[in-house]
Amino acid sequence: MGIPQEAYKAMEDIVGSQYITDDQVIAQAYVGRLGHGKDTGIDLEMNVPPAVIVLPRTTKEVQGILKIAHRYKINYVPASSFWISHCAPKRPNSIVLDLKRMNDLEIDEENMCAICGPGVIFSQLQEEAIKRGMYTTTPGGGSQVSVVANHINWGLSPLNYRNGVPGRRVLGGEWVLPDGELLRIGSMSTSDDPFWGEGPGPDLRGLLRGWIGWFGAMGVVTKLAVKLLPFHDEGLKPVGISPHTTLQFPEKKRIRWYNFVMPTRESLVECMYDIGKAEIAAALTKVPQQWRYIAKAGCREDFWEGWNTNEARKSINNIHICRVMLVGYASEEQLEYEERVLMDIMDSYGAKLGRTRQSDNSWIKNADSATMWMMTGAYTSVQVTVDTVDCGVKGGEGLAREKPAFTPPLMDDYGEPGWFQVSEIGHMGYIEFLQYWDPNPNQENLYKKDEWNYIKVPTLDAEWGMFNAFNMYASPMNLTGKAYGPECRKWFEKVKAEFDPDKISNDPIPWDVDEYVDKVDWVNKEDYINRDWSKG
Amino acid sequence: MKDNYDINNYTYDMDRCIGCKGCVWVDHVYMPGVRYGVKCPSNAYKLFDGYAPMGREKIGKALLEGRIDYTPEYLDVMYMCQLCGACDAGCKRNLDLEPLSVLESLRVKAVKDGKGPMPAHKKVAQNIAEKGNRYGAAEKRSGWITKDTKISDKADMVYFPGCSASYVEKGIAQATGKILNKAGINFMTLGDKDTCCGHPVATSGMLDEAKAIARKNIDILKATGATTLVTSCAECYNTWKVIYPKMLSKNFADMGYQVIHLVEVVSKLVNEGKFTFSKPMNIRAAYHDPCRMARQGEPWVEWEGTRGQWGILTPKKEYRRGTFGVYQQPRDILNKIQGLDLVEMPRMKENAFCCGAGGGVMDAYPDFAMWAATERLTEVQSVAAEAVISACPYCKKVFNEASKANNMNIKAYDITEIILACM
Ligand SMILES: Cc1cc2nc3c(=O)[nH]c(=O)nc-3n(C[C@H](O)[C@H](O)[C@H](O)COP(=O)(O)OP(=O)(O)OC[C@H]3O[C@@H](n4cnc5c(N)ncnc54)[C@H](O)[C@@H]3O)c2cc1C
Ligand code: SF4
Ligand code: SF4
Numbered sequence: 001m002g003i004p005q006e007a008y009k010a011m012e013d014i015v016g017s018q019y020i021t022d023d024q025v026i027a028q029a030y031v032g033r034l035g036h037g038k039d040t041g042i043d044l045e046m047n048v049p050p051a052v053i054v055l056p057r058t059t060k061e062v063q064g065i066l067k068i069a070h071r072y073k074i075n076y077v078p079a080s081s082f083w084i085s086h087c088a089p090k091r092p093n094s095i096v097l098d099l100k101r102m103n104d105l106e107i108d109e110e111n112m113c114a115i116c117g118p119g120v121i122f123s124q125l126q127e128e129a130i131k132r133g134m135y136t137t138t139p140g141g142g143s144q145v146s147v148v149a150n151h152i153n154w155g156l157s158p159l160n161y162r163n164g165v166p167g168r169r170v171l172g173g174e175w176v177l178p179d180g181e182l183l184r185i186g187s188m189s190t191s192d193d194p195f196w197g198e199g200p201g202p203d204l205r206g207l208l209r210g211w212i213g214w215f216g217a218m219g220v221v222t223k224l225a226v227k228l229l230p231f232h233d234e235g236l237k238p239v240g241i242s243p244h245t246t247l248q249f250p251e252k253k254r255i256r257w258y259n260f261v262m263p264t265r266e267s268l269v270e271c272m273y274d275i276g277k278a279e280i281a282a283a284l285t286k287v288p289q290q291w292r293y294i295a296k297a298g299c300r301e302d303f304w305e306g307w308n309t310n311e312a313r314k315s316i317n318n319i320h321i322c323r324v325m326l327v328g329y330a331s332e333e334q335l336e337y338e339e340r341v342l343m344d345i346m347d348s349y350g351a352k353l354g355r356t357r358q359s360d361n362s363w364i365k366n367a368d369s370a371t372m373w374m375m376t377g378a379y380t381s382v383q384v385t386v387d388t389v390d391c392g393v394k395g396g397e398g399l400a401r402e403k404p405a406f407t408p409p410l411m412d413d414y415g416e417p418g419w420f421q422v423s424e425i426g427h428m429g430y431i432e433f434l435q436y437w438d439p440n441p442n443q444e445n446l447y448k449k450d451e452w453n454y455i456k457v458p459t460l461d462a463e464w465g466m467f468n469a470f471n472m473y474a475s476p477m478n479l480t481g482k483a484y485g486p487e488c489r490k491w492f493e494k495v496k497a498e499f500d501p502d503k504i505s506n507d508p509i510p511w512d513v514d515e516y517v518d519k520v521d522w523v524n525k526e527d528y529i530n531r532d533w534s535k536g
Numbered sequence: 537m538k539d540n541y542d543i544n545n546y547t548y549d550m551d552r553c554i555g556c557k558g559c560v561w562v563d564h565v566y567m568p569g570v571r572y573g574v575k576c577p578s579n580a581y582k583l584f585d586g587y588a589p590m591g592r593e594k595i596g597k598a599l600l601e602g603r604i605d606y607t608p609e610y611l612d613v614m615y616m617c618q619l620c621g622a623c624d625a626g627c628k629r630n631l632d633l634e635p636l637s638v639l640e641s642l643r644v645k646a647v648k649d650g651k652g653p654m655p656a657h658k659k660v661a662q663n664i665a666e667k668g669n670r671y672g673a674a675e676k677r678s679g680w681i682t683k684d685t686k687i688s689d690k691a692d693m694v695y696f697p698g699c700s701a702s703y704v705e706k707g708i709a710q711a712t713g714k715i716l717n718k719a720g721i722n723f724m725t726l727g728d729k730d731t732c733c734g735h736p737v738a739t740s741g742m743l744d745e746a747k748a749i750a751r752k753n754i755d756i757l758k759a760t761g762a763t764t765l766v767t768s769c770a771e772c773y774n775t776w777k778v779i780y781p782k783m784l785s786k787n788f789a790d791m792g793y794q795v796i797h798l799v800e801v802v803s804k805l806v807n808e809g810k811f812t813f814s815k816p817m818n819i820r821a822a823y824h825d826p827c828r829m830a831r832q833g834e835p836w837v838e839w840e841g842t843r844g845q846w847g848i849l850t851p852k853k854e855y856r857r858g859t860f861g862v863y864q865q866p867r868d869i870l871n872k873i874q875g876l877d878l879v880e881m882p883r884m885k886e887n888a889f890c891c892g893a894g895g896g897v898m899d900a901y902p903d904f905a906m907w908a909a910t911e912r913l914t915e916v917q918s919v920a921a922e923a924v925i926s927a928c929p930y931c932k933k934v935f936n937e938a939s940k941a942n943n944m945n946i947k948a949y950d951i952t953e954i955i956l957a958c959m
Contacts, residue, residue: 098583
């Protein structure tokens with residue numbers, strides 16, 4: 001067990017003995033069991049403790065470590081804030097690069113951007129940005145996630161309605177390729193001043209991430225310049241004692257939430273398009289019913305008292321909540337104008353404005369993704385479709401019809417068709433289909449939740465022609481959806497072969513699910529894995 | 537009867553830890569930025585996740601499942617932690633888990649398995665067993681009492697000064713006596729039966745010894761006929777209000793006594809206009825929330841029941857989430873003092889960064905304790921304060937030592953001394 005002593009010594013020389021360990025007690029802290037993917041089959045059966053954990057401070061140190069890993073062919077896993085089980089090694093004798101020491105943060109106020117190290121998390125960046133009248137998109141995944149890791153992999157939130165998807169907010173960066181070579185991308189390819197985003201010649205930012213990124217399978221990003229967007233300049237005031245802490249909105253009318261009860265699901269979708277067409281609002285999202293019950297509950301038992309009722313069951317088809325945030329970016333008058341437009345639109349659908357607290361504790365600076373575990377002790381999302389919002393809703397309703405066959409072990413959410421929202425001022429729809437289950441290993445048929453996650457949902461997506469971005473990293477690579485087809489997998493394979501032929505950067509990502517389902521006996525491989533989806 | 541320190545009662549909590557690091561980061565609503573963003577002193581000092589609460593839970597689980605065994609590093613992981621409870625309040629902001637109980641119970645297990653506590657803790661426990669105080673001092677405990685302090689022979693309130701104020705920070709006990717006198721509150725002490733509360737023994741995981749101390753002290757208190765115990769020490773406060781009932785598997789409400797800290801007495805009187813300050817104090821100071829009476833100050837609530845599908849508890853459990861700790865009372869007092877410019881540090885109230893001395897760290901890992909105190913003092917400097925005020929003698933001592941060692945020129949006071957100086 002372990003990595004060659006010379007390799008360890010060489011890394012120790014780079015970072016200093018304080019910042020490297022091969023202690024197997026400490027290694028147990030890095031075995032996975034965290035974040036997205038926790039308690040899934042991969043998390044439980046593939047994750048292993050690392051041989052070494054190293055905490056680099058600089059890009060140069062990362063380069064040094066990757067060169068050693070490359071020389072000795074040692075698998076390594078980059079990890080910034082560990083909110084996904086892809087940060088856990090799946091190969092024995094791996095190195096974990098815990099990047100928390102790389103927490104430099106520079107704000108360029110004039111040019112409205114921030115240069116972040118991977119150890120900087122969203123609430124930290126948001127604090128600095130809001131102080132200066134700007135903001136970033138804190139992802140729904142949580143304020144505690146790394147700005148760098150989230151921008152290069154995923155990056156979704158209702159705030160993207162206005163701010164755009166994260167790929168468009170990356171201006172430049174320093175990227176240590178799998179073999180340790182340094183690549184500077186975007187406008188950082190020519191200088192340290194990333195304000196614009198473009199460099200000369202072909203732009204390699206697309207190699208780093210398209211809709212979704214590499215999840216550590218293509219080296220380490222050590223610095224990222226990300227756009228900050230204009231916000232209002234009245235700030236947000238933190239109030240309360242845990243667990244009742246929140247950011248109070250200023251008295252001046254510069255930011256407001258509105259919760260509308262829409263008469264039907266169709267009207268909820270339609271109003272989103274209309275709001276987008278009117279080019280108003282800062283965030284726009286549907287509120288799934290179980291989240292409302294979580295918000296009202298003081299503890300898990302309270303939640304179940306509320307959820308185990310006919311009222312909750314009926315609410316799925318009867319209550320459709322559209323949550324809208326308006327920001328008077330320039331002035332109070334802007335917000336007042338947008339409010340008038342919003343009310344006109346909502347009136348035309350017969351929407352009712354409900355009571356709405358004028359504070360924020362879920363999207364702007366704090367995002368409580370941990371509460372997803374509150375109901376049952378286990379959670380994962382299986383589908384993140386980016387298309388039009390009606391496409392997303394159609395997919396969500398379809399999945400809701402199929403889910404009862406997997407319930408239990410999944411929690412009965414009464415046919416909730418998922419969480420949807422629009423991004424980019426209505427030009428893009430987004431749906432996320434969430435599941436909760438009881439991870440107690442004594443539950444009967446617990447494997448069925450993996451069948452649902454890894455096989456059933458992506459298969460249905462492929463059949464329905466939905467592009468499920470999750471398939472890029474949470475289901476067999478062959479099941480990437482008809483619209484994009486197997487070619488997507490081939491692109492991944494070709495790029496990986498070019499830059500990391502020895503597969504040392506976070507192997508077996510993004511083929512971990514393929515490897516996993518290949519091993520287990522509950523998958524009908526012929527039907528699901530080996531089918532040629534390009535033939536329909 | 538449920539054993540609240542049996543790690544087997546917390547396997548669910550360890551297994552369902554999701555790695556969100558709510559236990560490490562300052563509440564995101566209050567997140568001050570990169571600097572001062574971490575509230576777990578242990579993970580700020582030792583950066584590997586093994587030294588973070590969630591890492592400890594995974595390591596503890598690995599031990600229970602036989603994947604690892606006791607090693608020197610394991611013991612460091614478990615004992616290089618102030619048991620400050622920042623993790624507990626952070627975790628319970630979103631989830632119904634008990635990380636602090638996990639950490640405490642892992643220490644108890646280490647002791648039961650013959651591996652813990654650390655040698656320095658054993659020495660402290662021996663001092664307490666032999667001399668009734670953590671220092672092993674031979675002198676009488678009542679040495680703090682001055683001639684002008686009026687102590688009744690019989691009263692409804694007992695002042696329990698604790699080891700530090702009895703032997704080291706005597707000024708705190710003296711100030712407390714005088715403040716109670718000025719407020720016209722009769723109080724007594726436990727006289728020659730006054731001994732250590734047992735806090736260091738309990739936190740090091742020596743459960744049997746700690747329980748014996750608890751039983752003895754409770755009997756002594758009962759014998760006085762007093763119903764209220766007042767402390768000037770956050771650790772004693774917590775021991776009587778939380779640790780004793782927790783060890784004895786009882787609700788605090790059923791213990792038959794009340795516990796209050798002096799700041800609770802004074803703030804009530806101040807807010808009612810019955811206690812006023814006549815002298816100003818011209819300093820700019822930050823208040824440091826002592827862990828054990830702030831986020832850990834809620835009384836122990838006993839729960840016994842079962843966990844069913846979806847992890848639902850029957851009966852419903854009342855969680856101590858740190859919401860109702862002693863936060864506002866000291867601030868109310870200090871805000872009434874003329875000339876005292878009270879400022880908040882970036883990490884405050886339930887997110888406060890521990891002074892470093894707690895959980896046996898000062899005894900077993902003094903360098904780490906000093907590092908944590910120094911880190912906290914940089915935060916005092918960051919708000920341009922010249923002094924830091926706490927309500928626990930251990931905080932005051934470690935802050936003054938750190939300030940001196942690093943030439944930081946920050947003075948640490950106990951709030952009792954400030955009240956005395958201004959009344
Ligand atoms: C309850 C819940 C809700 C979620 N909701 C959302 C959501 O609404 N929106 C959203 O965007 N995401 C969401 N996520 C998904 C996910 O957790 C986040 O996208 C998160 O950003 C990933 O983790 P991280 O930032 O902590 O990075 P890490 O966990 O550290 O890393 C993520 C991946 O990137 C790799 N990596 C890390 N750092 C680097 C680096 N510097 N260079 C190269 N590779 C690196 C890692 O190997 C890993 O594969 C959710 C997750 C959960 C658990
Ligand atoms: S806050 Fe709780 S659940 Fe989250 S990582 Fe810490 S101990 Fe685990
Ligand atoms: S008790 Fe304090 S020092 Fe110990 S793990 Fe929790 S936050 Fe860290």
